[in-house]
Amino acid sequence: MIRKTPFHITPEQIKDYACEDADITFQLKKILEPEIEKPHLHHLFYDVEMPLVSVLKEIEQEGIAIDTAALTAFSKELDARLLTLDDEIKALAGEPFNIDSPKQLGEILFEKLQISSKAKKTKTGQYATSEDILQKHEHDHPIIGHILEYRQLRKLKSTYVDPLPTLCDPIDGRIHSNFMQTVTATGRLSSNNPNLQNIPVRSAKGREIRRAFVPRSSDFQLMAVDYSQIELRIIAALSQDPNMIAAFKSGHDIHAATAAKVFHTSIDEVTREQRSAAKAVNFGIIYGQSAFGLAQNLQISRTEAKGIIDAYFEQYGTIKTYMEKVIAQARELGYVETILKRRRYLPDIHSANAVVRGFAERNAINAPIQGSAADIIKVAMVAVQKAMSKEKLQSKMILQVHDELVFDVHVSEIERMQALVRTAMENAVSLEVPMEVEMKTASNWLEAH
DNA sequence: TCTCTGCTCAC
DNA sequence: CAAGTGAGCAGAGAC
Secondary structure (H helix, E strand, C coil), rough: CCCCCCCCCCHHHHHHHHHHHHHHHHHHHHHHHHHHCHHHHHHHHHHHHHHHHHHHHHHHHHCEEHHHHHHHHHHHHHHHHHHHHEEEEEEEECCCCCCCCCCHHHHHHHHHCCCCCCCCECCCCCCCHHHHHHHCCCCCCCHHHHHHHHHHHHHHHHHHHHHHHCCCCCCEEEECCEECCCCCCCCCCCEEECCCCCCCCCCCCHHHHHHHHHHCCCCCCEEEEEEEEEHHHHHHHHHCCCHHHHHHHHCHHHHHHHHHHHCCCCCCCHHHHEEEEHHHHHHHHCCCCCCHHHHHCCCHHHHHHHHHHHCCCCCHHHHHHHHHHHHHHHHHHHHECCCCEEEECCHHCCCCCCHHHHHHHHHHHHHHHHHHHHHHHHHHHHHHHHHHHHHHCEEEEEEEEECEEEEECCCCCCHHHHHHHHHHHHHCCCCCCCCEEEEEECCCCCCCC
């Protein structure tokens, strides 16, 4: 099979190859830049990125099998429902219009139907009609609920259900995505043609698409293995915050443990709301979120949000210190780095424009966390592949989704694979907090979660 | 045909 | 001002 990306070469061949092929020279340069000959990048480049080239090559060549009949049936189901919704929406609007046009939709909602007196506009002056805005008006007019459902089903059909069967290779019937190694700013992989890193999982209807991702034959099963809370564990390790490290070492549910600390209660008495607020703060921390952002996310007042954040940093004070330190480092050195010394340069950290500077500061906080997670799973992938080949297994690694690896496992090898993958992933790096994985094996990707 | 915009899917 | 990293779709308008 001919790959679309130039990874069908061994690390040993890569330098010669680079001279001949403009594309891979360009890609390599991006990995190498700006200072590959300096010692700090040797380990990352020669022991992680270069060996990963052949791991990705195999993943891409193996591909993943798809139940196309199931997707075709689902597509017809979606069509029928979309047709009904289309009629109902136009009837409620009192005139035909293109529901897929945010411009036309905004004019119908905010001018003709006047569902709100304080309509928000986008930067180009159109009415904003995004999901979070429509949800706020869901009870103001029956058309809103219909539009939200229409948008969801349209997305599923046009992005996943219809394109996936057409992307099956005619020879082996599998989907062969590209996993790009040199695209992102943080060191993550990206996936395209098709993107297999954003297959739906959150909504009930969307999840059904995962059911169509299946093992290659009846002798195989899909095994999904994901790192548990890897980014929060990395913050704990990078910041050396004693409270968060202790929380992870105790093995408790981290969001519940955070809620117990923030709301001064025992872990058994944490309410659902408290846990969900703590979870939102934990995620917000990773992104450099403000009180304003948290307030919007949780639909609470800014004062309440600030109270929660203050209580959070009272418990996890070292995390606050760490965040200040990493921004100061970005100002001083012009870059931040991951646990494997991967750098992200942030020239905007010196911008006179506060908005631009704010972006760079959030990048400074996020890049070491997201990038270190990428470092860890890349090390694990190389280790897993090495162990699988040493044991001469016929199981295959077939997907990477940032904190998750998916394997097509021969049924006779399930137990060996479970042990091998757990060992490789949990021991990819040694940090102050344990790296834990969760794994499940089933006859499709949905049930392997 | 190409590019931009707005939106929505994932981690 | 205000949550990080991506990919892909349809509409809209420039060419």
